[in-house]
Amino acid sequence: MSDEDSTYDLLVIGGGINGTGIAADAAGRGLKVMLCEMNDLGSATSSSSSKLIHGGLRYLEHYEFRLVKEALAEREVLLKKAPHIIWPLRFLLPHQPHLRPAWVIKAGLFLYDHLATRTTLGASESVDFGANSPLHSDMRHGFEYSDGWVDDARLVVLNAVAARDAGACIQTRTRCISAKRNADHWIITLQNTFNLELQIVTAKALINATGPWVTELFSNDVIQLAPSTDSASKKIRLVKGSHIIVPRIHDGPEAFILQNKDERIIFVIPYEDKYSLIGTTDVEYEGDPSKVSISKAEIDYLITVTNEYFKTPISANDITWSYSGVRPLLDDDESDSAQAVSRDYSFEIDTTGDGAPLLCVFGGKITTYRKLAEAAVNTLSDFLNATGPAWTEEAHLPGGDFKDHISLSNEVQRQYPWLPDKLRTRYMRTYGTLVYTFLHNTTSLEDLGECFGANLYAAEVDYLTHYEWALSTEDVLWRRTKLGLSLNDKEANRLSEYLKVQLSHKES
Incomplete structure (x- = not known):
């Protein structure tokens, strides 16, 4: 060099x-x-979050109005920047009068709706839960509001x-x-x-x-x-947040936000079609951030809160996967609890x-x-010459330059009619228009090369290694995609062998 x-x-x-x-x-x-x-x-x-683009409804209780306002405004920006990996999500909040009075929740949701201009997402409203609700029968009333889902990695x-x-x-x-x-x-x-x-x-x-x-x-x-x-x-104050993933415990497209008596909240979010993502915890953490993992106490906590709300009970045996991350929060020397830290x-x-x-x-x-x-x-900018103007607010992230999901789906289907519907949907929600990079000149599934399982083909893996810095099975299966939930050990081992060959070719 x-x-x-x-x-x-x-x-x-x-x-x-x-x-x-x-x-x-x-x-x-x-x-x-x-x-x-x-x-x-x-x-x-960054890959261990609750997978949400949100204003932070509970931050209002800590009077962080500037942060919430900025985050609410950014929801709209990001929904437009990356519509392939970010999309609207409605949340249901069952009302528990002994935890928070209805007027407190209504006031918070009013602020949530009006602190920043809202053009894409729907307004909050009161809801009633009927006999078909996945919640216990004593939970009859609640609230509904909007935020966004994101593939964080x-x-x-x-x-x-x-x-x-x-x-x-x-x-x-x-x-x-x-x-x-x-x-x-x-x-x-x-x-x-x-x-x-x-x-x-x-x-x-x-x-x-x-x-x-x-x-x-x-x-x-x-x-x-x-x-x-x-x-x-x-x-900084290191705070561990952990999540568990279990087989889907409710059928609707909405997520749930559950209040707990310790004043924390837990999200239950539809995840990868077949699963529910449940989290997060807030636990003070000391030690190497790279070695963080979920504890039995955190698992018990998430399970207990979830079972207090849902008819379908879960246990530790239902956990398909779990993950933990360490959030580096500013230590204000004033907040007694981890959840209160800004x-x-x-x-x-x-x-x-x-x-x-x-x-x-x-x-x-x-x-x-x-x-x-x-x-x-x-x-x-004052220290660096020739710094241009800010530009990211109006620019799409790579793959996000399409009108809407229906138009993109129709165009991909027109060009590649042999793609199975489920695979086409995954490609669009993972890559957007970047999918054309590895579908170019393909006319059949066979053209995508070896299938490692769960519709993961060599063409996609090659794209990830050449253009998105993926080097290991974990890179491919848990960050670039979430197919680690679907591949078995034999399939993952075969993928690992393939990646080693790819890496050796890159180094030679």
């Missing part, structure tokens, strides 16, 4: 939703950008694709092992986590968007500042001695990632 090629305007450490969002925003403004991620894109917090990947399409260099399985400020630039040493090869690059500005690891980069001397510098003075975001910028800027990202939620990214690049 030449010296010219190894010099960037901006280097972003961290390939979660904030890092990839910032990289896309910055590259689209004409900056030369590199992003490094030590694992796979979205492999930590694909949202991360598509932002990385957008960044690459705008000229950014995206390097996964690449760890930042050293970053030293040298007057007006940073000297950064990167290491490939597969072959341990080192790479040295320089950047005019550095962004630490590593989520749960944001302060660890300083304590481990990865980012090295002058001894007198009070780096990363903000504190989900807002904040920046800290360091330019000691008029040196090259370092920007650290603290907190945040997936719904407001675009605003966070825009604000981060705006913050650095």
